[in-house]
Amino acid sequence: MTQRRPGRPTSTDTIELIGVRARGFHGVLPDERRDGQDFVVDVVMEVDLAPAGASDALEHTVSYAEVADDVVAVVEGPPRDLIEVVASDIAELTLRRPRVGAVEVTVHKPQAPVGHPFADVRVRIRRSRRSPVVIALGSNLGDSGTTLAEAAERITDVIEIESESPIYRTDPVGGPEQAEYLNSVVVGHTALTPWALLHELNRIEAEHGRTRDIRWGPRTLDLDIISYGAPGRPDEVVLDEPDLILPHPRAHERAFVLVPWLAADPDARLRVGEEVHRVSDLVSRCDTSGVRADGSPR
Structure with missing residues (x-):
């Protein structure tokens, strides 16, 4: 690495x-x-x-x-x-x-x-600040494999990455009919506040041609903050603002996030409402049939 x-x-x-x-x-x-x-x-x-x-x-x-x-x-x-x-x-x-x-x-x-x-x-x-953070990466337009690799490298400017998942092929969830995605997750620490981190991730998305024309539509690059801070500990950040909700409100039910995250961090935990759950338990409860190993980990 x-x-x-x-x-x-x-x-x-x-x-x-x-x-x-x-x-x-x-x-x-x-x-x-x-x-x-x-x-x-x-x-x-x-x-x-x-x-x-x-x-x-x-x-x-x-x-x-x-x-x-x-x-x-x-x-x-x-x-x-x-x-x-x-x-x-x-x-x-x-x-x-x-x-x-x-x-x-x-x-x-x-x-x-x-x-x-x-x-x-x-x-x-x-x-x-040195806060734990989890970022999900996704792409289904253009050369998605290259895009995810380049995005992961750019993310090192704003996150001290400690582990990365392999790349997974995943079926699209919601939105219009579209091609399958490539997804991965990075886990690490950041010195940026949640809002500054979001700004930098949006900048990386824009560098790769990301537009937001159709909700849940195809995209060249999608970077989501899944969790910020250690769930259940004093540094955990829980937000519900128009531009930023933490933890990610739908991560607990998205296999294309949970499966790569578990591969990157077998001890991962995520807040869901008032409770903190092991990601391994969340994976066991969701349909993972649409998530397949790509065979080309970085």
């Missing part, structure tokens, strides 16, 4: 929350744990603010009030020996917000027991 290049955040927009103050009991000395002291925290988040600028809608940005609540909860929470851990905990909570691509957290400890005159003690960390 060729070297895979992880996707990286592309936004340079930021939301800066500066000087959140709370009292905590972090430190290694007994009096720090007993008496506590004030901590001051700065949080700088990389967020694509273009959608919010166009819509004036809170759901298209990040609530800095909620981020401040998280900061205070961590500072006032269980004592830590090191403020490095405090900063890491804040960064982890911040990155659970799907619109945050990266975050820089600075924790100030102005009353630290240094033993000499000083202005401030601070720890600054930066953390970037």
